[in-house]
Amino acid sequence: MELLKQKIREHGIVVSDTVLKVDSFLNHQLDPELILEIGKEIANRFKNDGVTKVLTIEASGIAVALAAAMELKVPVVFAKKNKPSTLQGQIYSALVHSFTKNEDVTISVSANYLKPSDRVLIIDDFLAMGAASKGLVEIVRQSKARLVGIGIVIEKGFQSGGQELRNQGIRVESLVTVKSLASGQIEFC
Amino acid sequence: MELLKQKIREHGIVVSDTVLKVDSFLNHQLDPELILEIGKEIANRFKNDGVTKVLTIEASGIAVALAAAMELKVPVVFAKKNKPSTLQGQIYSALVHSFTKNEDVTISVSANYLKPSDRVLIIDDFLAMGAASKGLVEIVRQSKARLVGIGIVIEKGFQSGGQELRNQGIRVESLVTVKSLASGQIEFC
Numbered sequence: 613m614e615l616l617k618q619k620i621r622e623h624g625i626v627v628s629d630t631v632l633k634v635d636s637f638l639n640h641q642l643d644p645e646l647i648l649e650i651g652k653e654i655a656n657r658f659k660n661d662g663v664t665k666v667l668t669i670e671a672s673g674i675a676v677a678l679a680a681a682m683e684l685k686v687p688v689v690f691a692k693k694n695k696p697s698t699l700q701g702q703i704y705s706a707l708v709h710s711f712t713k714n715e716d717v718t719i720s721v722s723a724n725y726l727k728p729s730d731r732v733l734i735i736d737d738f739l740a741m742g743a744a745s746k747g748l749v750e751i752v753r754q755s756k757a758r759l760v761g762i763g764i765v766i767e768k769g770f771q772s773g774g775q776e777l778r779n780q781g782i783r784v785e786s787l788v789t790v791k792s793l794a795s796g797q798i799e800f801c
Numbered sequence: 802m803e804l805l806k807q808k809i810r811e812h813g814i815v816v817s818d819t820v821l822k823v824d825s826f827l828n829h830q831l832d833p834e835l836i837l838e839i840g841k842e843i844a845n846r847f848k849n850d851g852v853t854k855v856l857t858i859e860a861s862g863i864a865v866a867l868a869a870a871m872e873l874k875v876p877v878v879f880a881k882k883n884k885p886s887t888l889q890g891q892i893y894s895a896l897v898h899s900f901t902k903n904e905d906v907t908i909s910v911s912a913n914y915l916k917p918s919d920r921v922l923i924i925d926d927f928l929a930m931g932a933a934s935k936g937l938v939e940i941v942r943q944s945k946a947r948l949v950g951i952g953i954v955i956e957k958g959f960q961s962g963g964q965e966l967r968n969q970g971i972r973v974e975s976l977v978t979v980k981s982l983a984s985g986q987i988e989f990c
Contacts, residue, residue, distance in 0.1 A: 674867075
């Protein structure tokens with residue numbers, strides 16, 4: 613997705629060989645116009661797959677998931693971190709390690725919102741080691757819904773998450789794949 | 802907003818005299834069509850106020866804030882909870898008590914995304930005791946930006962947050978105000 617590459621080239625900040633900051637348009641400040649285009653592009657790649665629900669994880673997945681769900685005309689469900697007291701009844705959950713915050717969090721989804729009849733598209737902003745995506749895949753499995761695939765905004769191709777998920781036979785669509793961040797340079801695949 | 806009242810009547814769950822669950826369309830599962838309408842309505846109320854930025858807090862404010870920002874054609878900034886390692890440089894922050902999670906969290910916004918020249922519209926899903934909104938107001942003050950007002954999806958009129966904010970001279974627009982949840986009944990103002 614050329615528009616996204618351009619935005620990353622202009623506004624992305626290479627913090628280290630593994631960390632790319634896109635705070636100014638994707639996960640702290642949001643550029644609504646770009647988010648809409650990203651949502652449309654992800655929706656477009658899965659438009660013939662009968663998606664009935666978009667699943668993401670709070671917080672930075674929500675905007676992109678919503679934009680895609682508007683296009684697909686299906687609800688979004690976002691997994692919650694650290695189960696709040698208002699989340700009751702049967703729950704699907706998984707343990708996810710956050711590398712940015714360096715902590716383990718349990719993510720949860722109410723069983724009310726994922727049914728065996730659902731066809732689920734997982735969406736997230738980043739795919740690196742794949743911790744969040746794997747947690748969401750685990751939740752889909754618990755719900756017995758059908759996993760249609762995973763839509764990712766930025767994949768770090770030099771980390772193993774994408775390959776591991778694809779090795780499980782999961783369809784992973786990344787709008788942009790970063791090949792390397794070495795020497796402060798952003799190189800796309 | 803009649804559409805929203807109807808949705809709350811049909812799908813809202815009164816958990817107690819003070820807790821209204823709207824998990825099925827606003828803060829766990831999201832109904833994109835409704836979220837868009839909510840965003841449009843909030844945007845409409847502030848369309849002549851020269852808003853340059855929408856400010857919200859992760860996670861459940863993001864969807865509505867994005868929808869309003871799409872309409873106003875301005876960026877969204879969402880305050881982060883528990884400062885992640887990727888948030889660097891000058892930061893505005895405030896301490897917020899979460900009544901649902903029963904814990905204090907520090908919310909933070911990078912100084913890069915709120916400038917003294919900004920005219921800020923704060924948006925959140927709920928207004929009860931006003932903890933989150935007051936935290937966001939504090940962050941706007943630190944940034945020296947101009948606070949245009951606060952747009953809320955559901956205000957609990959029987960709790961003091963709204964009144965306290967209005968007493969400070971802040972314009973608070975709530976799409977729906979719940980007067981009472983007593984005896985399991987939802988009564989609107």
